[in-house]
């Protein structure tokens with residue numbers, strides 16, 4: 001994969017994460033295979049005050065992790 005398209009995939013992941021964090025059930029096409037849809041699982045780690053979100057594709061299995069501070073209103 002070329003560098004430019006790698007960068008685009010990274011950008012697509014960030015957009016996907018943004019969309020999913022606003023609407024967890026929104027359908028986001030996988031930036032890697034462009035066929036599957038992304039799913040998100042939240043793993044709360046209250047001891048560290050963070051939420052780890054695993055975002056993964058149901059077709060090709062690509063996945064990314066995102067760590068965010070745990071919000072107190074959740």
Ligand SMILES: [Zn+2]
Nearest residue numbers: 030033057060
């Ligand atoms: Zn995929």
